[in-house]
Amino acid sequence: MTEFPRTPPRQSWTFSNDANAEIRRAAATGIYDIRGGGSKRKLPHFDDLLFLGASISRYPLEGYREKCSTDVWLGTRHAKKPIHLDIPITIAGMSFGALSGPAKEALGRGATEAGTSTTTGDGGMTEEERGHSKTLVYQYLPSRYGMNPDDLRRADAIEVVVGQGAKPGGGGMLLGQKISDRVAEMRNLPKGIDQRSACRHPDWTGPDDLEIKILELREITDWEKPIYVKVGGARPYYDTALAVKAGADVVVVDGMQGGTAATQDVFIEHVGMPTLACIPQAVKALQDLGMHREVQLIVSGGIRSGADVAKALALGADAVAIGSAALVALGDNDPVYEEEYRKLGTTAGAYDDWHEGKDPAGITTQDPELFGRFDPVLGGRRLKNYLKVMTLEAQTIARACGKSHVHNLEPEDLCALTIEAAAMAGVPLAGTSWIPGRSGGPF
Amino acid sequence: MLHTATAELTAADREGVKVFDLTAHGLRALNQALHDFRRNPTNETVWEIVNTKGAHAIAVGVDAPLDITVRGTTGYYCAGMNKQATIRIDGSAGPGTAENMMSGTVIVEGDASQYAGATGRGGLLVIKGNASSRCGISMKGIDIVVHGNIGHMSAFMAQSGSLVVLGDAGEALGDSLYEARIYVRGQVKSLGADCIEKEMRPEHYEHLEALLRRGLADGKARPEEFRRYGSARKLYTFNIDNASSY
Numbered sequence: 001m002t003e004f005p006r007t008p009p010r011q012s013w014t015f016s017n018d019a020n021a022e023i024r025r026a027a028a029t030g031i032y033d034i035r036g037g038g039s040k041r042k043l044p045h046f047d048d049l050l051f052l053g054a055s056i057s058r059y060p061l062e063g064y065r066e067k068c069s070t071d072v073w074l075g076t077r078h079a080k081k082p083i084h085l086d087i088p089i090t091i092a093g094m095s096f097g098a099l100s101g102p103a104k105e106a107l108g109r110g111a112t113e114a115g116t117s118t119t120t121g122d123g124g125m126t127e128e129e130r131g132h133s134k135t136l137v138y139q140y141l142p143s144r145y146g147m148n149p150d151d152l153r154r155a156d157a158i159e160v161v162v163g164q165g166a167k168p169g170g171g172g173m174l175l176g177q178k179i180s181d182r183v184a185e186m187r188n189l190p191k192g193i194d195q196r197s198a199c200r201h202p203d204w205t206g207p208d209d210l211e212i213k214i215l216e217l218r219e220i221t222d223w224e225k226p227i228y229v230k231v232g233g234a235r236p237y238y239d240t241a242l243a244v245k246a247g248a249d250v251v252v253v254d255g256m257q258g259g260t261a262a263t264q265d266v267f268i269e270h271v272g273m274p275t276l277a278c279i280p281q282a283v284k285a286l287q288d289l290g291m292h293r294e295v296q297l298i299v300s301g302g303i304r305s306g307a308d309v310a311k312a313l314a315l316g317a318d319a320v321a322i323g324s325a326a327l328v329a330l331g332d333n334d335p336v337y338e339e340e341y342r343k344l345g346t347t348a349g350a351y352d353d354w355h356e357g358k359d360p361a362g363i364t365t366q367d368p369e370l371f372g373r374f375d376p377v378l379g380g381r382r383l384k385n386y387l388k389v390m391t392l393e394a395q396t397i398a399r400a401c402g403k404s405h406v407h408n409l410e411p412e413d414l415c416a417l418t419i420e421a422a423a424m425a426g427v428p429l430a431g432t433s434w435i436p437g438r439s440g441g442p443f
Numbered sequence: 444m445l446h447t448a449t450a451e452l453t454a455a456d457r458e459g460v461k462v463f464d465l466t467a468h469g470l471r472a473l474n475q476a477l478h479d480f481r482r483n484p485t486n487e488t489v490w491e492i493v494n495t496k497g498a499h500a501i502a503v504g505v506d507a508p509l510d511i512t513v514r515g516t517t518g519y520y521c522a523g524m525n526k527q528a529t530i531r532i533d534g535s536a537g538p539g540t541a542e543n544m545m546s547g548t549v550i551v552e553g554d555a556s557q558y559a560g561a562t563g564r565g566g567l568l569v570i571k572g573n574a575s576s577r578c579g580i581s582m583k584g585i586d587i588v589v590h591g592n593i594g595h596m597s598a599f600m601a602q603s604g605s606l607v608v609l610g611d612a613g614e615a616l617g618d619s620l621y622e623a624r625i626y627v628r629g630q631v632k633s634l635g636a637d638c639i640e641k642e643m644r645p646e647h648y649e650h651l652e653a654l655l656r657r658g659l660a661d662g663k664a665r666p667e668e669f670r671r672y673g674s675a676r677k678l679y680t681f682n683i684d685n686a687s688s689y
Contacts, residue, residue, distance in 0.1 A: 193679040203539035220504030
């Protein structure tokens with residue numbers, strides 16, 4: 001019998017092993033996949049941008065000898081007491097509940113030692129973070145868990161959270177496994193139940209009553225505190241413009257790489273825009289209103305290094321916020337716990353079942369045995385080191401571009417490696433003067 | 444009806460009553476003066492706020508045992524985040540009245556707009572007229588007594604505290620309710636997801652009687668006339684079989 005050549009087995013691109021595995025998982029369990037973190041897709045990102053550096057047309061500054069400042073003022077528009085930070089890298093809101101008390105303490109310690117702010121989250125303000133944070137931003141969320149006027153007054157700024165990058169249009173989720181007595185008490189809910197925070201605020205619905213809500217918060221706090229408005233990266237041009245119209249001092253735009261404690265994977269991966277695409281639109285809105293630098297812009301979602309910081313600032317942000325990166329600095333997903341990650345059916349770097357509360361690193365858990373492993377003093381020191389390194393990296397780049405302040409970085413200092421990044425960031429493709437789409441639309 | 448004539452107000456500016464003209468002096472001056480009591484209490488604890496003209500954020504963030512009467516209709520968030528004070532709105536109240544109240548008492552002589560008592564954590568809100576939609580949304584310990592009717596989606600995601608309604612309730616009462624208690628005397632147009640009628644046991648009659656008394660409604664209604672509603676607790680943990688309720 002003649003042996004004919006056979007077509008080799010061919011995997012489908014569409015029905016990939018990952019796609020099929022998810023179909024099987026859905027068929028077996030009847031529930032969507034829930035996880036923490038941000039988008040894991042390969043998205044156009046800061047990696048696709050490069051700095052040009054100084055040459056004959058502009059001269060660089062001497063590293064370590066010529067000053068390159070990094071400080072930032074936030075809340076200068078209306079607040080009697082605007083915030084002054086030493087570095088333009090802040091810690092994003094992460095809740096006590098999602099994170100352990102010691103992890104929140106470490107964030108406060110690290111941020112304070114590095115001269116920056118940290119932020120509360122859904123669930124209210126804890127003594128750990130207030131006590132250890134020189135500058136603490138208090139989030140005002142749809143759930144209003146733990147919300148009270150005393151904490152508003154002892155906050156240094158108030159962040160009205162409209163959305164977050166991981167899930168623009170979605171509410172919070174904290175599953176029963178993490179609802180300890182303390183978390184339940186702070187949120188005024190029974191222990192052990194799943195907590196789904198609302199996606200809309202209970203007492204305002206649009207930009208006109210957001211403006212009144214901001215007025216109320218200012219009146220309650222005697223116009224002292226900067227008021228931020230945080231939006232997920234959905235329609236950053238309009239959302240930024242409306243936040244400014246509503247009276248925000250600071251607009252926070254969070255791209256889809258920004259993490260969350262827990263939500264549906266389908267939400268994380270399929271709703272929202274990459275951080276890179278959000279920044280130019282938000283900056284354009286501020287410029288069109290004549291408010292760029294008057295209302296400050298904080299950008300978050302996938303910031304990992306000083307290069308990312310410098311690129312975000314060069315595109316027009318006043319500061320950035322980090323969440324996932326701060327957790328990694330504290331020890332999240334550290335290969336030192338590989339054996340335990342394996343037991344949980346995952347591996348270091350891929351662990352994202354934060355909602356289950358079994359974090360071997362003791363960060364995203366309410367289990368006393370697990371969070372007891374985490375040393376908040378050491379964690380704070382690691383975060384401080386990381387923030388310092390990022391700042392030095394951003395300064396290195398800024399000096400190379402001839403800037404005496406990191407805020408002097410500008411889009412003209414950048415070029416893009418890909419057409420996508422050039423279009424999104426609004427900077428020329430490397431070696432060309434081509435900015436795709438620049439002549440075709442408003443952005 | 445509820446708006447006291449100006450002539451009477453002048454007469455009300457008697458000993459011990461501090462009359463504040465909001466139109467003349469502005470919102471900032473009002474709230475600052477009320478806040479100053481936190482650190483520097485004085486004997487001027489009885490206030491009347493006049494010429495409100497529907498202003499927003501009147502008497503917000505008060506944290507002192509003051510007795511404040513707001514003459515006229517208010518805009519959004521009157522008495523927001525109140526602590527300790529007794530605030531009487533001698534008129535109708537705009538959206539979000541007494542939102543996130545911590546303690547004290549807020550009395551609305553007229554009707555209240557949407558989200559009255561939203562997320563309130565303590566104290567007592569009395570609405571002598573009707574309340575609009577989403578009354579007591581996400582309430583977290585506040586007690587609300589409404590002498591008239593309430594609108595749709597009231598007590599949505601209500602966590603704790605009590606909502607007492609002497610009149611009727613609109614659609615989807617108590618949707619996604621947690622542990623808050625709801626008592627309604629009249630008709631309920633429909634119950635929201637996971638909200639069910641529950642038996643009135645002796646402790647509930649006792650509880651309700653006290654609420655009616657505190658809510659200035661004793662004599663207007665008797666506890667036996669009410670039905671009690673609460674959470675079926677079926678949505679407390681996610682179950683795919685309940686997906687149609689979400």
